[in-house]
Amino acid sequence: MHKKTEENRYYIHINTDQVNHAGSKAVADCEQIMKSLHYKEIKIYSSKFKNNKLNKVNHLIQILGLYAIPRKSIVVVEHPIYIKCNYLNHLKNINKKKNVKLVFIVHDLEMIRNMLKDSEYYAAKDREMFDIADKVIVHNKRMEDYILKHKLASKDKLISLEMFDYLVSQPLEKKENSEMNSLIIAGNLSKVKSEYIYKLAKTIKHIQLNLYGVFFENVQINSNVHYLGSFIPDELPAKLHGKYGVVWDGSEIDNCVGNTGNYIKYNNPHKVSLYVASGIPIIIWEEAAMAEIIKKYNIGICVESLENIEKILSEISEEQYLIMKKNVKMLSEKVKEGWFLKQALKKV
CATH class of the missing domain: 3.40.50.2000 (Glycogen Phosphorylase B;)
Structure with missing residues (x-):
């Protein structure tokens, strides 16, 4: 049967x-x-x-x-x-x-x-x-x-579903934590889709911004900003380097605005799954739907704005970060093997 x-x-x-x-x-x-x-x-x-x-x-x-x-x-x-x-x-x-x-x-x-x-x-x-x-x-x-x-x-x-899975065929090398606070932003880097990136780049002084993706407008804004290339999704988790992955959208850094800003209140951005699969804690807008998931699993921080991100990160202790890192690595094993969709299909 x-x-x-x-x-x-x-x-x-x-x-x-x-x-x-x-x-x-x-x-x-x-x-x-x-x-x-x-x-x-x-x-x-x-x-x-x-x-x-x-x-x-x-x-x-x-x-x-x-x-x-x-x-x-x-x-x-x-x-x-x-x-x-x-x-x-x-x-x-x-x-x-x-x-x-x-x-x-x-x-x-x-x-x-x-x-x-x-x-x-x-x-x-x-x-x-x-x-x-x-x-x-x-x-x-x-x-x-x-x-x-x-x-x-x-x-x-x-x-x-709760979260999209992110299958990874190759084992990921263990990444050492950088002493310097560094942010990763992966995805569509165009000003039309993600103008906030270029505004954030002008404000940071003591953190590094690592960018991955397509349509980057290569203007020299800040020596702390590094464009590290575009990779196919299956290769990307092994390429990411940084302490936190940013999940944000729209033109502003003080909140997520426009159609994309509204949509993040309801959807599961796939880059959350990318960062989780990569074992990287997340920074996300506090009004995003997935902020609840970040809190539930304690795999990152939810912020009202990116304007004061340097101050916010300076107040995260090494112990707090290591706990988030441990939690995201545990969740990483689930998304890399398709656990979330498998659980949903069981309910069908």
Whole structure:
């Protein structure tokens, strides 16, 4: 009987042009974790034929594969899927006709994020997803509360992930702590997305700022600022050097503002998982949803502003830091083996 259950668990893989960023890493890791739990892959190719008729034929062939799924199967879908076709309608059909249980793993909710050019289209897809889902794995309790408040789904439909996993294939070398307080910021370093970095760089005097990622605007602001390159997500944990990883967003250093600042109040930034996998304590905005997780596991500090970060860090004793470091290393083992998604899938 157990063997039959394994055979009837599937996940949908959308084959598109892959890029190296946190989003693609999160999706790929979820797939890898499901494979380890004996979920089978259903592959759908995102076609890019110049001929629109060929595109439609290709989509039809791909979608027909969904109807071959056995009755009473469990099908996991990572949401959103950035292809403009009516795949949710087809999933709804197989849900009804074959009594297939639909489970969605939320990576982003555009109805909260509101950042894409086609934001209204994908926000509508969010609502449609909640309507047809049997279970939805959401980021955290804060996101769950938002969904319940807006009556998008019932409580028994929702499962809180708590934190994204970050699979690491290679063992990480033990990193020695630097005597100097140093901050790591990894991700999109452009002024449009992360202007706060450039403002923070102007204020620091006695701490080092180590930057990793794309779109860094290489202006000489401060001799304590070091751009250390861009790496693929699987290699990045081994490259990070510093005492704390910063999780912040927006244009200001006194708080997180704008759409990205609002979104951090509800989502699980993947860089939290990156820092945890790397064994690095975290500095996060106190209003971020994941501030509760940082406090729960005592793996970092929650701050109102980065304006006085040098003073804040100077008041952290070596003993306090070592406790946070020990805690994050323990949690690191969990995220590196997919523990959080495995626990969520058990509740499906």
